[in-house]
Amino acid sequence: MQTWIALLRAVNVGGTGKLPMADLRALCERAGFTDVRTLIASGNVVLRSPGDERLVRSRLEAALLAYAGKPVGVLVRAPAELGRVLADNPFQDSPGNRVLAMFLDAPPPDDALDGLRHRTTERLALGTREIYIDYRDADTMRGSRLALPVGREGTTRNMNTIARLLAMADG
Structure with a gap:
């Protein structure tokens, strides 16, 4: 059994994709995952499964489709990969709640940053399977209209959330 971290896309954000975390835990357990734990109400799940990343993702997406009646995007990472995302953060000089990793499938x-629109003071950098975004000041983060075409299928988490997920995975 391996520990995995699943990041759901567009769950409980801006009034869309309502999914109570108790329902998400139950759904994961019914799908055969064990030691299921959630973090905050935005679709973060730490679970255990004997399968690989692709199997975990497909089983979770199928369970979410049955629950919601529509596809819910899921990105899955091993704790070591999430640890690398945290360690490789190129914006260590900014607070963890203002630096986000946009997780991607690949x-x-x-040229991922070429189609960028509405950029103001945000700093961006490419990672392995993520794009780092630094909203250095709170006003920029609050009012940002930054649009990243490559990120339509991605999901973002800030560095503080990533650190908390890693701590859960280690526990």
Whole structure:
């Protein structure tokens, strides 16, 4: 059995995709996952499964489709990969709640930042299967209209949430 961290896309954000975390835990257990724990109400799940990343994702997506009646995007990472995301954060000089990793299914293309729109003071950097976004000041983060076309299928988590997920996975 391996520990996995699942990041659900567009769950309980901006009034869309309502999914109580108790329901998410029960759904994961019915799908055969064990030691299921959630963190905050935005679709973060730590679970155990004997399968690989692809199997965990497909089983969880199927269970979410049955529950919600529509597809829910899921990105799955091993704790070591999430630890690397945290360690490789190129914006260590900014507070953890203002630096986000946009998780993607695949490595971002070299031109991933070319279609960027509405950028103001945000700093961005490409990672392995993520894009780092630094909203250095709270006003920029609050009012940002930054649009990243490559990120339509991704989901973001800030560095503080990533650290908390890692602590859960270690526990």
